[in-house]
Each structure stands twice: as C-alpha cells, then as structure tokens.
Amino acid sequence: MSTETRNQPTIFLVEEDDDTRPILKRNLRSYGYRVLLALDEEDALERVGDGLLKADLLLVNLVGRTTDEVLQIGRRIREHAKYNGHTPLVVIAEKYGMDVEGTDVNVSGNDWVTYLEEPGQLKNLLHRLTSKPAGE
Amino acid sequence: MTGHTPAPTDNQLLAHLPGEERELLRPHMEQVRLSHGDTIIEPHVPIKDIYFPLNCLLSMVTTMEDGSTVESGSIGREGMAGVPVLLDASETTMPTFVQIPGEAIRIKAATVKQMYDRGSAFKTLLNRYIHTVIVVSSQSVACNRVHNIEARLARWLLMSSDGVGSDEVNLTHEYLAVMLGVRRAGVSEAAAKLQEKDLIRYNRGNVLILDRESLQAYACECYHVVREEYERLFS
Numbered sequence: 510m511s512t513e514t515r516n517q518p519t520i521f522l523v524e525e526d527d528d529t530r531p532i533l534k535r536n537l538r539s540y541g542y543r544v545l546l547a548l549d550e551e552d553a554l555e556r557v558g559d560g561l562l563k564a565d566l567l568l569v570n571l572v573g574r575t576t577d578e579v580l581q582i583g584r585r586i587r588e589h590a591k592y593n594g595h596t597p598l599v600v601i602a603e604k605y606g607m608d609v610e611g612t613d614v615n616v617s618g619n620d621w622v623t624y625l626e627e628p629g630q631l632k633n634l635l636h637r638l639t640s641k642p643a644g645e
Numbered sequence: 646m647t648g649h650t651p652a653p654t655d656n657q658l659l660a661h662l663p664g665e666e667r668e669l670l671r672p673h674m675e676q677v678r679l680s681h682g683d684t685i686i687e688p689h690v691p692i693k694d695i696y697f698p699l700n701c702l703l704s705m706v707t708t709m710e711d712g713s714t715v716e717s718g719s720i721g722r723e724g725m726a727g728v729p730v731l732l733d734a735s736e737t738t739m740p741t742f743v744q745i746p747g748e749a750i751r752i753k754a755a756t757v758k759q760m761y762d763r764g765s766a767f768k769t770l771l772n773r774y775i776h777t778v779i780v781v782s783s784q785s786v787a788c789n790r791v792h793n794i795e796a797r798l799a800r801w802l803l804m805s806s807d808g809v810g811s812d813e814v815n816l817t818h819e820y821l822a823v824m825l826g827v828r829r830a831g832v833s834e835a836a837a838k839l840q841e842k843d844l845i846r847y848n849r850g851n852v853l854i855l856d857r858e859s860l861q862a863y864a865c866e867c868y869h870v871v872r873e874e875y876e877r878l879f880s
Contacts, residue, residue, distance in 0.1 A: 529831040532794050536834045570830050601830045610818060611849070625829050626818045628837035628847050 518639040519543040521564035523553045523586065525571055533570070540632050542639075550582045557590035564592065565639050570601040576622055584620070595619050597638040601631075651676070651699040651748040655810065657723045658774060659697055659750065661879055663766050670760065670767075675751045679703075679743040686726060686741035695727035695757045696720075701747030702808045705739045706823060715826040718781060719744065719801075721808015723875065724774055730754045731761050731771055744820060745809055773878040780874050784867045792865040794827055794835040799864035801825065802845065802852060804871075812854040839863070 520542045524530040530546065537544045545564060547553035549571070556562055567590075569583045583598040597619040602609075610626035613634045623634055653674055654660040659667060679685065679701050686692055696703065703720040717739055720726050729737045761768050788797060801824050805814045816824070821832045836847045844860045846853045854860055861868065 524830075526828050526831070528794060529828045529834075532831055532834045532838075536837065570828065572828065601828075603829055607817065607819075607850075625833040626849070628833060628840045631830070631833060632837065 517541055517543045518565040519545060519563060520566050520568050520635065520639075521545045521547070521553070521557075521562065521586075521590075523547045523549065523567070523569045523571065523583075525549045529570065533568075536632075537568075537635075540635065542635070550586065553586045554589050557586060560591040562590060564590070564596065566597045566599065566635065567592070568599050568601070568635070570603075572603045576600060576602055580616065580620060580622070597621065599623055599634065599638065601625060653697070653699070653750050655699040655722055656697040656725075656750060657879060658725055658770055661770055666760075666765065666767050670752065670756075673752050673756045677749055677751045679746055679749055681743055681746045683743040684740050685743065686737065688738050688740050689736055691735050692727050692730050692737070692754050694751050695725055695730060695754050697725045697750040697752070698722050698808070699748040699750065700809050700811070701743060701749055702745035702805055702814070703741050704744040704820070704824075705741050707739055714823045716820075716824040718778070718785070719804065719808060719824075721805070722810055723808065724778070725771075727754055727757070728775055728778060730758050731775065745805070745815055747809065777871070777875050777878065781871050784870055788865055788867040789826060792867070794825060794831045795838045796863065796865035797825055797867075798832070798835040799839060799844070799860050800868040802839075802854065803857070803860060803864055803868050806854055806857075807872075812857065814852050815850055816852055817850045 520537055522533060522537065522544055524533055525548055534544050534546065545562060547556050567583055567587055569579055571579050571582065579600045583600055587596055587598055599621045602622050602624045605624045609624040611624065611630060613621055613623045615621055623631060625631060685696055685703065698721050700722065703726050705717045706714050707717045708714045726741050729735060761771055805816060806812055818829060818832060822829045825832065839845045840847055844856050844863060846855055
C-alpha cells in the first residue's frame with residue numbers, strides 16, 4: 510500500500526445496486542477516499558467478521574427497507590466490525606419527498622441519513638464527517 | 646425561446662405538414678396549457694385526445710408489480726401522444742403524464758384517425774414518427790443494458806432539452822431517477838460528474854445545459870443514433 514493510499518480516509522460502502530456501485534466507487538475515489546466494497550449486509554458482515562477491516566466511515570445504500578431498518582443494519586455492521594463508536598454511519602435514503610430533498614439529518618450520535626438532491630451534497634457531507642478529529 | 650408565444654408549428658410534426666393539410670386540421674386544434682403531473686392518457690382507457698407538445702414534455706412510465714418505476718419514453722415537440730389510436734389499438738398499458746408543464750395542441754383522437762386513414766402526407770408523416778418511436782424504444786433497451794449512468798443522463802438531458810426547445814429544463818431529482826431507472830444516489834453522483842465538467846448546472850430540480858456540444862460528446866451513442874434517424878426522416 511502506497512503512502513498516499515495509507516493516508517487517505519477509508520469509506521466502507523455497502524451498495525447492492527449493480528448500476529450505482531460503480532459510479533459511487535469512482536466518485537468516492539475521485540473525492541480522495543480509499544473505498545472498500547460490500548454487496549449487501551451479509552457480504553459486509555462477512556468482510557468485517559475478523560475485525561481487521563478498518564474504515565473511517567460506513568456508507569450504506571440499500572432499498573426495499575425503511576430508513577430505520579437500514580440504520581439498524583448499518584449499526585450491526587459497525588458493531589460487528591468493532592469500529593470506534595464514533596465512526597460515522599451514513600445511510601442514503603431512497604424514497605422521499607421534495608420537503609426533505611437536499612438535507613442531511615443527524616439522527617443520533619454520529620448516525621446520519623442523507624436525502625440526496627444536489628450534486629456535491631454527498632461529497633460535502635462525507636468531507637465534513639471524515640474531517641472531524643477522532644472522538645468528536 | 647424567451648418571449649416566444651407557442652404556436653402549432655412549434656410541434657415538429659405539425660410544422661412538417663404541407664400547409665393545406667395543416668389548414669384542414671386547424672379548426673380542430675385546441676391549444677391547451679398542461680400542468681405538471683396531469684395524466685393525459687390513462688392506462689386501459691380508450692384514448693379520446695391526441696396531444697402535440699409545443700414546449701412541454703410528456704412522460705410514459707412503466708410501473709412494475711413491486712412499485713418500482715422506469716420511464717418508457719418521453720414525448721416533446723418532436724412528436725405526439727396517442728400513437729395507439731393510429732394503430733387501431735385505441736388504448737395502451739402505460740399512463741402518459743406531464744413532466745414539464747407547458748403548451749400543447751390537442752385534437753380529438755377520432756379526427757386525427759380520420760385524417761390519418763385518408764392517406765397522403767399526414768399518414769406518411771405519422772408513420773415515420775411511429776418508426777422513430779420504435780427506434781427510440783429499441784435503442785433505449787440496449788442503452789439501459791450497456792451504457793453507464795453518466796452517459797445515459799447526458800443523453801436524457803439532451804433529449805428533454807430538445808423536447809421542450811430550451812437549454813433549461815425543470816426535472817425533479819425523483820423523476821431523473823425514474824427516467825434512468827436508477828437509484829437516487831446514482832442520479833446525484835452522475836449529475837455531480839456532469840457539473841464538475843461544466844457541462845450542466847443542476848440546482849433544486851433545474852438543469853441548465855452549459856455546453857451542449859460537449860454534453861453531446863459525453864452522451865452515449867444512442868442520442869446521436871436517434872437524432873440522425875429523426876433528421877433523415879424529417880429534414
């Protein structure tokens with residue numbers, strides 16, 4: 510691993526959609542992140558099972574479930590991975606109205622739900638969350 | 646098109662009609678204002694009116710059993726809504742609704758069908774249009790299968806812009822996701838890529854094409870295939 514890669518924050522992306530995964534991965538890398546991928550919850554739990562997969566942020570995009578359900582999944586993965594309790598969890602919402610579009614909601618602790626609309630919104634949120642000193 | 650008052654000849658099909666045939670239709674034309682969300686064709690209901698958009702964009706959406714939706718096609722000033730009437734099908738399986746509000750010419754389906762059945766230039770014109778609908782559908786099947794989201798988004802933005810005759814289009818984020826058949830995260834990140842390259846400016850559902858030539862170069866080949874076929878038939 511190069512020095513540059515080592516110094517880059519790492520995002521663990523759980524994305525089950527085959528169309529969305531490539532563009533999210535490409536964009537996250539262009540934003541300066543090292544990206545680890547999992548296809549779904551089961552895959553993610555398997556990958557983090559030994560507690561050796563380190564990440565600075567967990568980004569989860571799953572559909573067919575409520576936002577609360579996805580938050581629970583993200584928390585399970587984070588716990589299973591033995592991440593620092595402050596490791597941010599960001600859930601990308603899917604079904605929502607224009608009233609919440611463009612907002613990032615801090616649901617509790619370091620758990621967030623983002624209702625994407627603007628280009629750059631995800632990039633800005635991730636930068637804010639990965640720029641914070643550890644423990645904040 | 647600032648300051649331009651929409652007229653029937655803003656619709657490309659009506660514009661290409663020989664003058665005398667357009668005059669035959671004129672008494673039957675009703676210029677109407679369509680609002681976002683209006684459903685102008687209901688599924689499984691006999692189609693009563695044909696619409697020729699002047700500066701609005703109509704959308705046909707297929708809803709699957711699980712509730713997911715994908716846009717099947719859009720109709721702007723290049724075309725008409727109500728093709729099943731011409732094909733003696735009288736109704737269709739998909740709703741057509743107004744995505745971008747604006748003006749359209751509405752003519753009773755029976756009148757359009759009667760004039761179509763008479764033959765001559767009107768029939769030839771509409772047959773060619775039906776052919777382009779098939780080309781768009783076929784190309785879209787391939788496009789959705791092989792092209793990435795960014796190239797497809799560029800294509801659809803150009804098609805929507807062509808459809809309303811403006812470089813500025815209002816397309817909600819949700820609609821873009823339906824149009825492309827992708828997750829909303831995919832829309833945001835694809836739009837971010839296009840914006841980063843200064844091809845578009847996207848802000849709260851308003852898309853402004855900044856560099857059409859470069860956006861066309863960025864779009865997948867499907868945009869050009871369809872456009873060239875349309876130009877071949879209607880130039």
